[in-house]
Amino acid sequence: xxxxxxxxxxxxxxxxxxxxxxxxxxxxxARVQLRPGPPIIQYLLHSLKFFFKETTFPKTASIxxxxxxxxxxxxxxxxxVIVGPVAKxxxxxxxxxxxxxxxxxxxxxxxxxxxxxxxxxxxxVFSAAGELPLFAVIAVIFILTGxxxxxxxxxxxxxxxxxxxxxxxxxxxxxxxxVTKSPYSPFAITKGKEIISGFETEHFGMLRxxxxxxxxxxxxxxxxxxxxxxxxxISVVGYVIGMIVICIITGFINATTxxxxxxxxxxxxxxxxxxxxxxxxIMIII
Amino acid sequence: xxxxxxxxxxxxxxxxxxxxxxxxxxxxMEPYIISEIxxxxxxxxxxxxxxxxxxxxxxxxxxxxxxxIAFFCIGLAIGRRPGYGRKETAIGILIAGIxxxxxxxxxx
Numbered sequence: 001x002x003x004x005x006x007x008x009x010x011x012x013x014x015x016x017x018x019x020x021x022x023x024x025x026x027x028x029x030a031r032v033q034l035r036p037g038p039p040i041i042q043y044l045l046h047s048l049k050f051f052f053k054e055t056t057f058p059k060t061a062s063i064x065x066x067x068x069x070x071x072x073x074x075x076x077x078x079x080x081v082i083v084g085p086v087a088k089x090x091x092x093x094x095x096x097x098x099x100x101x102x103x104x105x106x107x108x109x110x111x112x113x114x115x116x117x118x119x120x121x122x123x124x125v126f127s128a129a130g131e132l133p134l135f136a137v138i139a140v141i142f143i144l145t146g147x148x149x150x151x152x153x154x155x156x157x158x159x160x161x162x163x164x165x166x167x168x169x170x171x172x173x174x175x176x177x178x179v180t181k182s183p184y185s186p187f188a189i190t191k192g193k194e195i196i197s198g199f200e201t202e203h204f205g206m207l208r209x210x211x212x213x214x215x216x217x218x219x220x221x222x223x224x225x226x227x228x229x230x231x232x233x234i235s236v237v238g239y240v241i242g243m244i245v246i247c248i249i250t251g252f253i254n255a256t257t258x259x260x261x262x263x264x265x266x267x268x269x270x271x272x273x274x275x276x277x278x279x280x281x282i283m284i285i286i
Numbered sequence: 287x288x289x290x291x292x293x294x295x296x297x298x299x300x301x302x303x304x305x306x307x308x309x310x311x312x313x314x315m316e317p318y319i320i321s322e323i324x325x326x327x328x329x330x331x332x333x334x335x336x337x338x339x340x341x342x343x344x345x346x347x348x349x350x351x352x353x354x355i356a357f358f359c360i361g362l363a364i365g366r367r368p369g370y371g372r373k374e375t376a377i378g379i380l381i382a383g384i385x386x387x388x389x390x391x392x393x394x
Contacts, residue, residue: 001287009289016296036319036368041303236292 003086010085011078011217018216019044021223021247025183028251047212055205060113069111070203070210073104077217084221084228088151091138094225095131101218102128105190105199108211112202120199123189129266130180130187133173133273140170140280141229150228157232164230169283171230173276175246180269181222182250186257187265223247291350295357302361310367319369327363327371331378334359339382343389 001009023043030037057063080097083089102124109121142148144167145156157163164171180187190199200211220243227234227242234242260268306327314320337356341349363371363378386392 001290006289009293013289013293013296016293016300020296020300039303039307039365039368041300041307041365044300045304236288 007078007082007086010081014077014081014085014217014220015213016044016216017243018218018220019047021243022183022216022219024244025247025251025254028248029184029255032252032255043212043216047209047216050204050209050212051206053205053209055207058112058114058202061202062111062113065107065111066203067207069104069108070207070214073101073108073214074210076100076104077214077221080221081217084150084224088154088228089149091141091148091150091153091225091229094221095134095138098131098134099128102131108203109190109199112199114202116201117199120190120201123192123262124199126262127187127189127266130177130269132270133177133180133276136273136277137170137174137177140167140277140284143281144284150225153229154233162230162232167230167280167283169276169279171226173273173280174226174230176269176272178222178226178246179250179253181218182254184254185250186254186260187269188259189262189265192259291353294350295353298354299357299361302358303365304361306362306365306371307367309362310365310370314367314370321373323373323377324370327366327374328377330359331363331371331374332381334361334363335375335378335382336385339386340389 020040020043023038023040026043027037027040057066076097080094083093083097105124106121109117109119109124111117138148141153141163144163145153147153147156153163160166179185182188200208203211223243223246224239226246227239231238231242259265313324334356337352338360341352341356344352360375360378364375365371
């Protein structure tokens with residue numbers, strides 16, 4: 001198939017599947033909290049709705065920055081689709097995408113001039129340490145497999161079996177990262193409800209649509225990476241079941257766990273990263 | 287090509303869900319939930335889940351077409367207004383699962 005067509009199809013799949021999974025995640029949380037919850041397609045309908053709403057701009061915003069940051073956010077996640085499902089490229093590029101995502105959170109918060117956005121902006125810098133588990137996972141996988149390419153890791157697993165059995169602590173560390181990035185997470189300090197919606201608070205209309213589009217793709221890519229690098233070459237049905245199961249587990253966790261304060265959130269993530277990294281290295285050596 | 291079909295299945299499921307949601311709100315304007323089984327939703331659910339699990343039984347129509355119909359029907363049943371379509375979906379999965387177990391040779 002033509003490369004451009006392949007990219008387009010994968011971006012559409014990532015957006016639609018990511019939206020449905022986020023809707024399902026919200027539904028699970030609602031059912032755990034004994035509420036009926038919105039329909040599963042509600043997240044997708046919200047995302048599409050924002051593209052047709054009037055876009056307004058706060059007086060305090062730094063306009064070029066305020067607009068371009070949402071386009072950059074959408075751009076990096078389209079890149080994520082190209083590097084991940086399309087090319088099965090390097091995990092280091094995906095790590096770079098997560099690093100830029102953090103910078104975008106920071107700048108989206110500061111560019112609006114809103115105090116809520118600014119608090120979120122400061123927290124984005126603070127929580128950058130939360131990306132440590134991702135880097136540690138990539139390092140541990142490289143030590144074992146000798147490659148950072150997703151295609152190479154898949155090939156390694158087709159010979160030696162899924163990495164989750166060889167590196168369970170690294171999988172736990174990555175799962176912590178998934179919980180961190182999931183909606184209403186106890187670790188999601190940049191979007192804590194005491195600061196409304198954090199860095200997204202002052203983005204309206206089409207700009208908010210871009211942010212929601214990016215969030216859907218980001219969620220899909222995160223789950224895709226986890227299933228691919230820890231469960232090896234799996235079928236489409238395997239991906240669907242895996243993604244649904246992860247949404248159910250994170251939904252249960254997020255529905256029953258209150259949000260941590262920023263210090264505890266970052267320290268918990270770093271502690272898990274350190275323990276799991278040391279444990280993984282010891283398991284590889286033994 | 288597999289990715290193209292996946293995209294079509296997702297789009298069809300979403301279209302089915304939106305249609306199911308609109309139909310459901312048109313039929314049930316009341317603020318409370320009626321806990322009766324809706325026959326039309328039940329039929330869509332059974333047809334959808336049956337085709338999803340057992341599309342391999344048919345050798346005349348291509349699997350892609352059957353799966354497209356299946357995802358549309360599943361979307362119509364599962365995408366109903368919150369509180370509706372759950373029992374119908376559960377019955378559909380149960381019947382499709384029983385047929386799959388009996389015909390796939392898992393037990394024998």
